[in-house]
Amino acid sequence: MNKNKFYVTTPIYYVNGKPHIGTLYSTLLADVTARWNKIQGKKVFFLTGTDEHGQKVAEKAEELGISPQELVDKNAPLFEKVWKSFDIEYDRFIRTTEPEHLVGVNKLMKILIDKGDIYKSTYAGPYCVPCETFVTASSELKDDKGNVLCPSCQRATTEVEEEAYFFRLSAYADQLLKFYKENPTFIAPKERLNEVISFVKGDVRDVCFSRKSVKWGIPFPGDPEHTIYVWGDALTNYLSGIGYGTSEEDFNFWWPADIHVMAKDIVRFHAVYWPAMLLAADIPLPKREMVHGYILVDEQKMSKSLGNAVDPENLRKNYGVDQVRYYLMRHMPPSQDGNFDLEQLEKHIDADLANNFGNLLNRIASLALNNGVETVNPAEAWEPASASLKEKCEEAFRSYWDEMNHYQYHIALANLWTFISEVNAYVHSQEPWKVVKQNRELFEEIVSAVCHSLYAVGVLLWPIMPRKMEVLLSSLGVEFDPSANNVAEIRKNLWNKKFVLSRSKDRLFPRVESQLVEKDEAPEKTVPKKTTPVKDDMITIDDFVKVELIVGTIMTCEPLEGSEKLLKMSVDFGDLGKRQILAGVAKSFKSEELVGEQGVFVGNLPPRKMAGTESQGMMLFAKDDDGKYAMATVSAGVKNGTRLG
Ligand code: ME8
Numbered sequence: 313m314n315k316n317k318f319y320v321t322t323p324i325y326y327v328n329g330k331p332h333i334g335t336l337y338s339t340l341l342a343d344v345t346a347r348w349n350k351i352q353g354k355k356v357f358f359l360t361g362t363d364e365h366g367q368k369v370a371e372k373a374e375e376l377g378i379s380p381q382e383l384v385d386k387n388a389p390l391f392e393k394v395w396k397s398f399d400i401e402y403d404r405f406i407r408t409t410e411p412e413h414l415v416g417v418n419k420l421m422k423i424l425i426d427k428g429d430i431y432k433s434t435y436a437g438p439y440c441v442p443c444e445t446f447v448t449a450s451s452e453l454k455d456d457k458g459n460v461l462c463p464s465c466q467r468a469t470t471e472v473e474e475e476a477y478f479f480r481l482s483a484y485a486d487q488l489l490k491f492y493k494e495n496p497t498f499i500a501p502k503e504r505l506n507e508v509i510s511f512v513k514g515d516v517r518d519v520c521f522s523r524k525s526v527k528w529g530i531p532f533p534g535d536p537e538h539t540i541y542v543w544g545d546a547l548t549n550y551l552s553g554i555g556y557g558t559s560e561e562d563f564n565f566w567w568p569a570d571i572h573v574m575a576k577d578i579v580r581f582h583a584v585y586w587p588a589m590l591l592a593a594d595i596p597l598p599k600r601e602m603v604h605g606y607i608l609v610d611e612q613k614m615s616k617s618l619g620n621a622v623d624p625e626n627l628r629k630n631y632g633v634d635q636v637r638y639y640l641m642r643h644m645p646p647s648q649d650g651n652f653d654l655e656q657l658e659k660h661i662d663a664d665l666a667n668n669f670g671n672l673l674n675r676i677a678s679l680a681l682n683n684g685v686e687t688v689n690p691a692e693a694w695e696p697a698s699a700s701l702k703e704k705c706e707e708a709f710r711s712y713w714d715e716m717n718h719y720q721y722h723i724a725l726a727n728l729w730t731f732i733s734e735v736n737a738y739v740h741s742q743e744p745w746k747v748v749k750q751n752r753e754l755f756e757e758i759v760s761a762v763c764h765s766l767y768a769v770g771v772l773l774w775p776i777m778p779r780k781m782e783v784l785l786s787s788l789g790v791e792f793d794p795s796a797n798n799v800a801e802i803r804k805n806l807w808n809k810k811f812v813l814s815r816s817k818d819r820l821f822p823r824v825e826s827q828l829v830e831k832d833e834a835p836e837k838t839v840p841k842k843t844t845p846v847k848d849d850m851i852t853i854d855d856f857v858k859v860e861l862i863v864g865t866i867m868t869c870e871p872l873e874g875s876e877k878l879l880k881m882s883v884d885f886g887d888l889g890k891r892q893i894l895a896g897v898a899k900s901f902k903s904e905e906l907v908g909e910q911g912v913f914v915g916n917l918p919p920r921k922m923a924g925t926e927s928q929g930m931m932l933f934a935k936d937d938d939g940k941y942a943m944a945t946v947s948a949g950v951k952n953g954t955r956l957g
Pocket of ligand 1: 577606
């Protein structure tokens, strides 16, 4: 039965630390996957949460002098807070200390015990606390003091010798190998599947499934002197989070998981132990596992000792939620490790988002509205250039669809940006600012073709940048409903929509205010020193501060009738309102070139008439020796009405 459902999970994160850019990355991949499936009209369940038991959490609590329960209650909300601030739209945040989870874990463990797949023995060997892993003798590495190092994190392990319950993993090796063979797409990318296969083909040992010396955990069924090994407890969240043991109806609807997302560090737990536990309990296996690389900082793994963990909250405050979401999804390919670099982040926000994409919307919307086009109807028959853009839109959809469904989000985005450049090229070649004076119908067609393109892009990018795309769609007059199977509409590429344009107050993607240059201390308020001697050709600071230099965006611009030199502009100064400004630069600029540009103006000159028309300010230009003018502007887009000084 096709239930038209999609169930996606993230790892549940240890609560001994805070969310960082790496855990944000996994959670974002899952969020984008969930949203992409949502807009295909599927019912989606997205599970994330925190892993709260085990030795590592217990040791951290002890170090802080608080109880483990206090520690987990303090830290779990930090994850929820950060995910919410990044618009991560999860359906359930599971905590492994919740009663529902305990029910699910007990149920699964009892099945394994009853089946005879759990037996009691003694474990003697090294244990890695940071990874909560029993390190097998075959993979031993040693430091110069003779300590066994963990093969995964390279840190020193501790020797453990204790009575324990074991899970008969070795009994499932053949079934696992058969499963991998029959399901070659189980793990993406497939190189990781090869690693898993070689592990299972090697010396697979039974897994220790309980800890006697660790008290912070779920009591082992029938033997409360032991607690359940934290990984046996944690993996079961994927079942208990959808009702296993508490609501069979929900569980039967959502299970199996369509995708588990994780990084390469925990692939063995997910691709070997977890399927074996499910096979033992006769529960269908998850359909797929997306295994991504690490996010590195300065080409190194993030770690507490290096102090190089990137705080998502600072990124959000400095750059914006959707800008960070976009950068991580476009420029950190999931198949390999990716270096996180603030300079690159800033560069891409400016180039990809502010210039290439955001500007397109601002330009076309201002041009249309300034020329009285608010309602945009589809053309009855598209001119060849527009028809060709329509075809490109269809092609862009096909490749986006393909790559998104193969979880290649970075390629999907790169392809979509090619289309955005094609839309820009179309506008450039069609010159709507000229056409508007000659052929109104064609002008409206150009606006409509761009709106249809932006509509498709807006819907397709919603999973990546939900908030910004809702703003974009709303400025096209589209009320976006993610459950309305929007993808089906885009696939048809009918270009038969009507748009109602509105002017937005702010730019969709402002240019970045760089955080990389050390900011000067805020200048102290200048107290004019009246006594300072001033040469004849100099002014005092008091003279300078009298001049009000303000930034404004040119909304309309046209030659002033009866004048060869003057352009007449309407300029938006934000809270200071709109003003009519005249500038004698008609020989250097075509009026349409100035539309949408941000310039610098003298705001406190008295209005004066030029060629019979009033100018309510003066725009600043630099004039070179040949008499050519260049506009004075600010390097990063700022709010209209901002004062220079
Ligand atoms: O392993 N780059 O929890 P954990 C990319 N509780 N992803 C990263 C990353 C980085 N630098 N650092 C962490 C656990 N991650 C267990 C999981 S699941 C049943 C139990 C992400 O807090 C990545 O998804 O150590 C990795 O697999 C996970 O966080 C490990 O999180």
